[in-house]
Amino acid sequence: MGSFKLGKMTLSSLFKQPETILYPTVAKKAPAGLKGHIENDIGVCILCGICEKTCPAGALRVDKKENYWAIDRFRCVQCAACTRACPKACLAMRPSYMKPSASMSEDVFFKPAPSEDELAAKEARKAAKLEAAMKAKAARQEMQEG
Amino acid sequence: MSQHTVIPFGPQHPVLPEPLHLDLVVDDERVIEAVPQIGFIHRGLERMTQTHDYNQFIYIAERICGICAFGHSLGYAETIESLLGVEIPPRAEYLRVILHELSRMHSHILWLGLAADAFGHEALFMHCWRLRERILDVFEATTGGRVILSAVIVGGMVRDQDAAMLQMIKDTIVGIKDEYGQLVNTFVNDSSIRSRLDGIGYISKEDAMRYGMVGPFARASNVNNDVRCLGKGGYGKLSTFDPIMDTSGDCFGRAKVRALEVLQSADIIEEMIDTIPGGEVAIPVKHAPEPGAQACNTLEQPRGECYYYALSNGTKYLERMRMRTPTSVNLAGMAMALKGCDLADVNMIVLTIDPCISCTER
Ligand code: SF4
């Protein structure tokens, strides 16, 4: 027993680097695995709405007719459940700290209309699929007849 | 003839970390009786199992308490896994124990800081919370969150941790051990602290058993009800496990048990990291439980044994979910310990049960 048991540690603290940082002049380094905030690669998103159904906080809104995907960042609890549920893997959590927001609003992302090239590629893919299906059908019929 | 006065204490009070209300019946400076009252932060979280499916509820379960957040998501996931008859991969069990013990360390170090603050040792308070910050940084690097981790899912863990990450956890723990040792030495041997804690809020072993006390509060009165001894999940893989016990039954005993449990948790984590098996960390779980199926589970939270019960109705939404948290049991013991104490010691005694009222009320 005795007192001043913490003396050594307290004195040595005088000669150490401070443990705190001067926020906001100095920014904290975000670790690679940080669940920062949700980002959607809207070009890849097919607006299927699975993320909306998965979200426990009701932070997401997906409207296929109006062609948008929206997130209410004040509702989002950063659970990352939507990123795991997304069939196109277009949702990701960006490991960075966000600036404090000054207003409460929803972030709405409209899916861009597909370009000429993309439309053509889509048509080509569709045609190729159709052709393959027709061929397979013909082969099956031949087998049955033969 | 002496006259009794009733002093209302809390729910908003500078020395209380939690919204607990006490009606203190005092005679001069001595507390004759303490009548606890809760009900200020009931949020109806158990009811939300009926509006959120069992996968979504895990994120609500971890919001039951900010400090045992990981423990609640773990206890809930284990309950649902036994309801569904799912066995999780061994690596996930190890990772769960590692994170659970890390959260015990952070919870106890936080408590030690609060206790230091309560008996007026500001420097000790700062040093405790400084060390706790290292553990929060580990959480942030491994799971992406500092307090609410969202690391558990029904069927395993969200993320695997690679060898480098596990080594980082180990290095951090080894790194704080020396400084933490000095803090423990202060708690256990400093005469000014001892004069504030020794013999205050004494509870005998018999009373602790009679009032069904749990956690470090009971272990300080030499009652062993550490659920980790049952060896569930990853705890069954430990080579030895001896709960930390003390016979003094007073505030000092409770502080000492918690201070030493941090070192024990550090040892458990090191052993788990050394022996962790490889393989998957989660299995997909999609099916709904059988109608009428029931499951229960106990888990040693930082504050003591927590009990979980789930009843299924055959859908992905549970019929009923119930948790009995450690503080709801310990409040009776606390009211007992307050009888006959000095008014100035009330905050110290309330603090030594490590009350978590938001757990209790859910
Ligand atoms: S689940 Fe993925 S693809 Fe579907 S709407 Fe959400 S973000 Fe888009």
Ligand code: SF4
């Ligand atoms: S991270 Fe969780 S709360 Fe946030 S949008 Fe995704 S599912 Fe919803």
